[in-house]
Amino acid sequence: MAFYVVQFLTGLASAASLFLVASGLSIIFGVTRIVNFAHGAFYMIGAYIAFTLTERLSGAFGFWGSIVLAALAVALIGVIVEMVLLRRIYHAPELFQLLATFGLTLMVEDLVVLIWGPDDLVGRRAPGFKGAIDFFGQNIPSYDLFLIVLGPVVLGILWLLFQRTRWGVLVRAATQDRDMVAALGVNQKWLFTSVFAVGVFLAALGGALQIPRDAVHHAMDLRIIVEVFVVVVIGGLGSIVGAFVAAVLVSELNAFGILIFPKISIILVFLVMAVVLIVRPWGLFGKPEAAARKTPGLTVNPWRPLTSNERLAALAALVVAATLPLFAGNYALTVGSEIAVFVIFAVSLHFLMSVGGLASFGHAAYFGLGAYGIAFLAKMAGLPMIVCLLLGPLLGCMGAAVFGFFAVQLSGVYFAMLTLAFAQIVWSIAFQWVSVTGGDNGILGLWPSSWAASPSHFYWLALGVAALVTIALRAMVFSPFGYALRATRDSLLRSEAIGIDAKRIQWTAFVIAGTTAGIGGALFAYLKGSVFPDNLGISLSVDALVMVLLGGVETVSGAVIGAIVYKALNIWLVSQTDLSKLVLGGFIVLIVVVFPKGIVGMLEMLVQRRRKSSPPGSPLLAKPIESAE
């Protein structure tokens, strides 16, 4: 019995650490709607700074002072980031801020290694909390007890802050309806900055408090960021109590789960999230998101098919790309094939995100399923390459059909997180089912048949498929189906009022996007000659998001450019510099500031402006474009 009590308390201690970080994320999201990918980075910087300070300052006061000081210092960094970077892009399309915070995260990962060195750092134990307390023969670390108390204390302080201060009232109001708060004359700028500072402070405090029990190292951020996101979503976005309950739920399920299934940890949080979101679409304590007040058609330029001149230009670009094998070497061709594959992947996500308004955080699942489809067909059934290429993506299609059915019942960030949960479940199956998938050692030896084996042939194949896919998806955008899908994106209510079966349309779009991603994955498997669980992983899903956002989420085919720029740059930087993450992250941040509508979105806007100044422009496009906010 004593054992179960201690295990429960241990779970509570884990929950407290998780809650500190998650509460900050929840507050930031609730008010600013920023999906703060850099939250983990702030957590990590908090730990690093606290490590440095605790090594310098001695004594109990020195230790605890260092923890608070570190959190304050990082909060200050957060304020600077918010004022210099994020303020510029609050009006950018949804999720664009994710790109900025992703860029920051990349930079921080290289920076901490530059500043603090590559070794794992082990900090001091907390003065007064070094030992353990005997509980009927079981040991409970006193630091765990400290954390168990700290969690509810922080919850209480936050509750008081939100319920009893004017600032808290404003934060709650903004969480519910920030446009209304702005309309009532509240200075949003400072409200957002202060909220961001509080959120970052909590993240850094969470990091700093890990010093006595963890090692400080450069991968801490990724270890925690996904998990806290899941906790926030399970609890319900913007709900502090929800975050607390979710943290306890997840930690306790893990603490007791490993007694029965020792391998459960790897997937547990995602399983819980999938179940919670299917049963309660807005998390445990969340409320349905208020309908966005944007007026469709005003924020986005009306889409139109390419003019004949533009078609010719696109064709010319394709022809130029097709002549690459005449002058480029094998390496350039292989890189070209890889870029073409990622163009397919990016346009498939772009179709779902831009046309359908459904941002998936787990799109790599369908890419990876396509790749595993090839692996199963080629290695187990021994089918020839052409048959595999035709049938392999069907696995992506099936996955999308099943998961999409559940996912399209939700919207916004909840949709995104459910897709993430499904992707992680698929990933963990690929990772764990060693006898079938080979686990993380993957499936090797999937090289293309001789007709496609040479780099130039494979390049033409990949380029041809990429072009076909892009054209097909574009054609779909301007088909009746595409119009219906765009209607569900712009206004769910109005589209249903005119008789569009929104869920069915969205589901269809999900399956189309998943199948297309599967085609990309299938080609990728042959390009690399192997399949690994990585092909389904979070980092690949994030890559796809970055490509779409970089190209411009409000454009028809911006993802093509986004994929080319991001992938080419990534491959080149990794090859040329040891600090590729720092440079790439810096580049992304720069793009975010200079091109707040994405590269293609910005180019389109420039073209628009030029048309406006010249009289013969079309009257529709010449209309002044205003933000609805």
Place this chain on the structure above:
Amino acid sequence: MRARNYFVGAAFALLAGGMAHSALAQDIKIGEINSYSLLPAFTEPYRKGWQLAVEEINAAGGINGKKLVVISKDDGGKPADAQTAANELVSSEGVAMLAGTFLSNIGLAVSDFANQKKVFFLAAEPLTDAITWSKGNKYTFRLRPSNYMQAAMLVEAASKLPAKRWATIAPNYEYGQSAVAVFKKLMSAKRPDIQWVDEQWPPQGKIDAGPVVQAVAAANPEAILNVTFGADLVKLVREGNTRGLFKGREVVSFLTGEPEYLDPLKDETPEGWIVTGYPWYSIKTPEHDAFLKAYQAKYNDYPRLGSIVGYQTIKSAAAILAKAGSTDPEKLIAAAEGLSMPSPFGEITFRKIDHQSTLGAFVGKTALKDGKGVMVDSSYKKGADYLPSDAEVAKLRPKD
């Protein structure tokens, strides 16, 4: 869409620019790949190690009079990116051979690439048994003692312990799984009286150490096998120390004696664990002294195991290239099979039968000295003594 043309052009112009390299045509180039950005704690000393080797080789006149150049790439910890890097090295840099890699899945991905493109590959670090056995191929050689060899070395010591009830803690991925599987198999063969009472599989890099320690303690084992390393090990040790998990229990642990993993533990180093590792401070052989002196003179830092691996990888590559007198992969294979050479740990041989080197490892016990973790009572175990019989190996490895 018009911009597409420009960007494709720009992208390839950048790539083409990157291809121009300072190396001269008559230089011998080795393409090296490792997870520099993902695992800097291991790869930074590793890089220093191979840089020292390159310097020594060129100072001694290069390879048959030609200068040795190592072109190094980062794989970011992703198999797909490792293949991109391998392709760049082979197709546009024209390297004579590939070398390096840390993670097992990346080692396998590059080894499969090498097999497909018929390129010589010297795997430095990946420990998986598959790379030389079940998924072995004729183009791939491996330097470090494999999972099996390290398990066999630990079993030799562990089987002498009186403990009968054993629990295991290992990261939940291929390395952890196969380390536990081999250890259990060899251990149970030597000691049929042993019971395996619990196993814990925390996700790699994400151990929630409190509940894991508690769960192991609840099974009340007499001895524990640990396979976690890096930050996971730190958390496990800290929780285990506070909760008294290791008190009165024997612990056998993979890799923990390597400075990369032992040094961060500082004064929290648990004492008396039986570990594999690298006690650079207590190795007294002329070969190692020479290496240690050169390393400390160049970097003003002590070597980690990664330094040895990096150093010996390039030294081995150079020895193979020198003997082959050619960069033809078939000749390189012929030269490498059965080739013996000196190393800081004494003479090693690349076996013909499975392309595994006989580099060994040190087995000893952890101890605390002046607030730092050290390995004591350590002895060098020759790799050759801990491999299965040739008949067994032949069964494990597919025919070329």
